[in-house]
Amino acid sequence: MAARMCSNLGRPLVSPFPSTKTPARGRKFSVQCCVLDPNQSHKQLVYEVKHKLEKEHSSLPIGKNGRDDEEMILWYLKDRKFSVDEAVSKLTKAIKWRQEFGVSQLSEDMVRRVADTGKGYVHDSLDVYGRPVLVVVASKHIPEVFDTVEDQRLCVFLIEKALAKLPAGQEQILGIFDLRGFRNENADFKYLTFVFDVFYYYYPKRLGQVLFVEAPFIFQPVWQLVKPLLKSYSSLVRFCTAETVRKEYFMEETLPASFKD
Structure with missing residues (x-):
């Protein structure tokens, strides 16, 4: 018995039953492939901010420096360390201020x-x-x-x-x-x-x-x-x-x- 166990050392154990599970190495590779690159992640956050602004503050103007200005949204996301809620809050105040102050005029x-x-x-x-x-x-x-x-x-x-x-x-x-x-x-x-x-x-x-x-x-x-x-x-x-x-x-x-x- 001991001799048989020693002879199996260093060799992979093969299960007598076929397995349908993905090997561990394959699972790890698939998880890594699902990680979004920063640019893709930022685009998703910009979309989320735009959606919330449209849904919650539809009366805000659109266009340059408006609620759908993606460049402005990304800048405020960076300022708020990519917190969607904080960016929405600060953007809302900024856009309202620009409108009330008459910046574009x-x-x-x-x-x-x-x-x-x-x-x-x-x-x-x-x-x-x-x-x-x-x-x-x-x-x-x-x-x-x-x-x-x-x-x-x-x-x-x-x-x-x-x-x-x-x-x-x-x-x-x-x-x-x-x-x-x-x-x-x-x-x-x-x-x-x-x-x-x-x-x-x-x-x-x-x-x-x-x-x-x-x-x-x-x-x-x-x-x-x-x-x-x-x-x-x-x-x-x-x-x-x-x-x-x-x-x-x-x-x-x-x-x-x-x-x-």
């Missing part, structure tokens, strides 16, 4: 009066990282001069303009707050909060970095008030000098004129 003529002050503009050239650049000149912002809504319209118009300049493969913009000459009368806690709220809720992950250039001592109380409200965007803020802007973010021929002094 904003034009150069509508914001010209405020833009002519030079308090904010989109720079003609990209930075060295290939990002469109939105510049805010704090010393030219006097809260009492214009209605709050006018300043907010200029802000959103410039964000849209900067995003329209995104080159292929680039997804984010650079924000520069030029704080040279900043005085107490330029402080506008409400407006600064609006700027970052707009980016956080309606243009998520579009702001790659924010430079606070030459911030004077009197700006510190404003920053201490605003910082807790910025959420994750506070980590994007870099306090720096004008020289840093010149050396690290632009070439001589692409430098904004106000930084050539």
Whole structure:
């Protein structure tokens, strides 16, 4: 008996009965083949978000930046770490806001009066990282001069303009707050909060970095008030000098004129 058992060692045992089960190795191979690649998985999630938006929020507009805009849906899915429910919630708020704010109706003529002050503009050239650049000149912002809504319209118009300049493969913009000459009368806690709220809720992950250039001592109380409200965007803020802007973010021929002094 022992000799027979030893003689069978090293040889596969054959069942006297035919088996209809798939061998283990075959089963493992079939499971691996059923795993979707990331792109296919993302397409399925985009479809799920579109379906939920159509079913639960059919009154929302369609088309570019609407509830069926697949590019926009995928962007919000990425922002919400591919949670369908969270993406639907944030998208719903964003699309409603765009509709109520009248983003698609904003034009150069509508914001010209405020833009002519030079308090904010989109720079003609990209930075060295290939990002469109939105510049805010704090010393030219006097809260009492214009209605709050006018300043907010200029802000959103410039964000849209900067995003329209995104080159292929680039997804984010650079924000520069030029704080040279900043005085107490330029402080506008409400407006600064609006700027970052707009980016956080309606243009998520579009702001790659924010430079606070030459911030004077009197700006510190404003920053201490605003910082807790910025959420994750506070980590994007870099306090720096004008020289840093010149050396690290632009070439001589692409430098904004106000930084050539």
